[in-house]
Amino acid sequence: MTSTPTPPPTRERTLALISLRMALTGGALAAVAAIALAFGVQQDDPLHDLSKGLGTGMLTALPLFFAGRMLAMYRHMDEFARLQLTQAASLAFLITMIVSGGAMALQALLHFPTPAWAFYVLGMGSWLAASVLQTVRLGGRERP
Numbered sequence: 001m002t003s004t005p006t007p008p009p010t011r012e013r014t015l016a017l018i019s020l021r022m023a024l025t026g027g028a029l030a031a032v033a034a035i036a037l038a039f040g041v042q043q044d045d046p047l048h049d050l051s052k053g054l055g056t057g058m059l060t061a062l063p064l065f066f067a068g069r070m071l072a073m074y075r076h077m078d079e080f081a082r083l084q085l086t087q088a089a090s091l092a093f094l095i096t097m098i099v100s101g102g103a104m105a106l107q108a109l110l111h112f113p114t115p116a117w118a119f120y121v122l123g124m125g126s127w128l129a130a131s132v133l134q135t136v137r138l139g140g141r142e143r144p
Helices: 010-040 046-076 079-110 116-138
Strands: none
Touching (some): 010 046, 046 079, 079 116
16 A cells, blocks of 8 residues: 655745745846846947946845845744754854955955955855755754
8 A cells, every 4th residue: 555645734835935936036037137247248338338237236136135035935934944044044154254254365465356246156155055954964853
C-alpha cells in the first residue's frame, strides 16, 4: 500500500510562492536594468541618457524591492522561521561588514577601486549562503 505524499502546509506554500516571485521578479528587474544601463553608456545622446538613468534608477531601487518582499515573507513566517531568517541576516551582515572594511582599507593602501555592485553581490550572496547553511544544519530537526 503506497501512501500519497501530503502537500506542504499553506504557510510553507505561501512562503515558497513569495520567494519564487521575489527571485524571478528581482532577477528580471536586475537584467532589464543592466541591459538599459549597458545601452545607455554606449553613446551620449538623449535616448541613451534616458536609458542610462532608467537602468541606474532601477538598480538603485532593487534593494528596496528585495526589502519589501522580505517583509512580506517575514509577516507570513512562524516564530522558528523568523528566528532563522534573523540569524542568517545577522551573520551575513557581519561577513559583509568585515569584508567591506578590509576592502576599503586595501583600496586606500593599494589604490584600486572596488565597484559598488561587488559589495551588493557579497551581501546578497553571504545572506543566501547563511540561509542555506542554517536550513541544512537544522533540516533534520523538528521545530520547537
